[in-house]
Amino acid sequence: MKITGIEMRRIAMPLVAPFRTSFGTETARDVLLVRVVTPDSEGWGECAAMSEPLYSSEYADGAAEALRRFLIPALPARVDAFGTGRALAPFKGHRMAKAALETAVLDAQLRSSGQSFASFLGAAAERVPCGVSVGIMDSIPELLDAVEGYLSEGYVRIKLKIQPGWDLAPVRAVRERFGPDVPLQVDANAAYTLTDAPHLAKLDAFDLLLIEQPLANDDMVQHAALARRITTPVCLDESIESAEHAAAAITLGACSIINVKPARVGGYLEARRIHDLARAHGVAVWCGGMLETGIGRAANVALAALPGFTLPGDTSASRRYFATDITPPFELRDGHLNVPAGPGIGVDPVQDILDEVTTSTEWITR
Ligand SMILES: CSCC[C@@H](NC(=O)CCC(=O)O)C(=O)O
Ligand SMILES: [Mg+2]
Numbered sequence: 001m002k003i004t005g006i007e008m009r010r011i012a013m014p015l016v017a018p019f020r021t022s023f024g025t026e027t028a029r030d031v032l033l034v035r036v037v038t039p040d041s042e043g044w045g046e047c048a049a050m051s052e053p054l055y056s057s058e059y060a061d062g063a064a065e066a067l068r069r070f071l072i073p074a075l076p077a078r079v080d081a082f083g084t085g086r087a088l089a090p091f092k093g094h095r096m097a098k099a100a101l102e103t104a105v106l107d108a109q110l111r112s113s114g115q116s117f118a119s120f121l122g123a124a125a126e127r128v129p130c131g132v133s134v135g136i137m138d139s140i141p142e143l144l145d146a147v148e149g150y151l152s153e154g155y156v157r158i159k160l161k162i163q164p165g166w167d168l169a170p171v172r173a174v175r176e177r178f179g180p181d182v183p184l185q186v187d188a189n190a191a192y193t194l195t196d197a198p199h200l201a202k203l204d205a206f207d208l209l210l211i212e213q214p215l216a217n218d219d220m221v222q223h224a225a226l227a228r229r230i231t232t233p234v235c236l237d238e239s240i241e242s243a244e245h246a247a248a249a250i251t252l253g254a255c256s257i258i259n260v261k262p263a264r265v266g267g268y269l270e271a272r273r274i275h276d277l278a279r280a281h282g283v284a285v286w287c288g289g290m291l292e293t294g295i296g297r298a299a300n301v302a303l304a305a306l307p308g309f310t311l312p313g314d315t316s317a318s319r320r321y322f323a324t325d326i327t328p329p330f331e332l333r334d335g336h337l338n339v340p341a342g343p344g345i346g347v348d349p350v351q352d353i354l355d356e357v358t359t360s361t362e363w364i365t366r
Helices: 062-072 079-087 095-113 115-122 138-153 167-177 193-207 221-225 243-250 267-281 293-304 351-355
Strands: 005-021 024-038 041-047 127-129 131-135 157-161 185-187 234-236 255-260 284-287 335-340 357-363
Touching: 005 062, 005 351, 024 062, 024 095, 041 062, 041 095, 041 293, 062 079, 062 095, 062 357, 079 095, 079 267, 095 115, 095 267, 115 267, 115 293, 131 138, 138 157, 138 167, 157 167, 167 185, 167 193, 193 221, 221 234, 221 243, 243 267, 255 267, 267 284, 267 293, 284 293, 351 357
Parallel strands: 131 157, 157 185, 234 255, 255 284
Antiparallel strands: 005 024, 005 357, 024 041, 127 335
């Protein structure tokens, strides 16, 4: 496929409510979108990097710079998604930037051939069950109201962000209010250390599906030690940046579940490799989220339909984060999202909405 040009576009997307995690509070997303233009199609990729390097080392401005100076120039004149991965491999890190570019190339390629992301990736379902991620709140009553609202919308799983000082109480309150049967999990975003093991073991009483990334992203051995000291299954997110990391984590017993985020691992091709590897080892995976717009959300929902994605993901409806999405909104129906069936990611930005939220565009001719 010949690439005639690539656009980098920044958009400002206010969140419907602040989203607080152990590493900070988001009130808006400053999103970097990549559009690849070819003679007979165009493709979109969303860079999930936050404004600041707080979730990982990447951030939106840095991703734009890496794309502009190194990644886009490295692409051959004619390339497909697999060739993109090979061309970008020599550059270290910048996986979210790489993912955005590779996804845009893949989207253009699939739109041109008429194949959907779901079909290309190997989806086994036409809709996926959806969980929701609930941030740290100012009070337990506020948290319970939020959880009640999400449950009434139909979400099939609740994930609570936790941190030291906000962990046992919110989990206990949700269990006491909504009962033992609501699928419930927690995400610490690396807020604890192995010395907290006795405290984290107290979560075992609440029959959680998993505890996500309790320790630092490079604490692979410590996660294995923690997993031997608690009964709640350990799920890794930030620690798994590649299929090699997934293989190491499984071998070490650092996790028994993996949160697969294509953005974190460099794209959907690597995400599928991790899915395949985990499935071969009987390790469940689920699709994580980075507060994507409908562009990234569409591709994530397709990935979440693969057979090894046996746990509900953070593939929530557009309205979980945005009053107005830049694509036709993803809407929860009976706790599920439909998998886009059209060519490529199967959704298109609504141009006048996109233009309204655009803060900058940059065209790079090939
Ligand atoms: C701003 S926090 C983004 C990373 C976080 N993502 C979520 O909690 C889910 C966000 C979503 O629903 O997209 C995670 O660590 O899993
Ligand atoms: Mg997480």
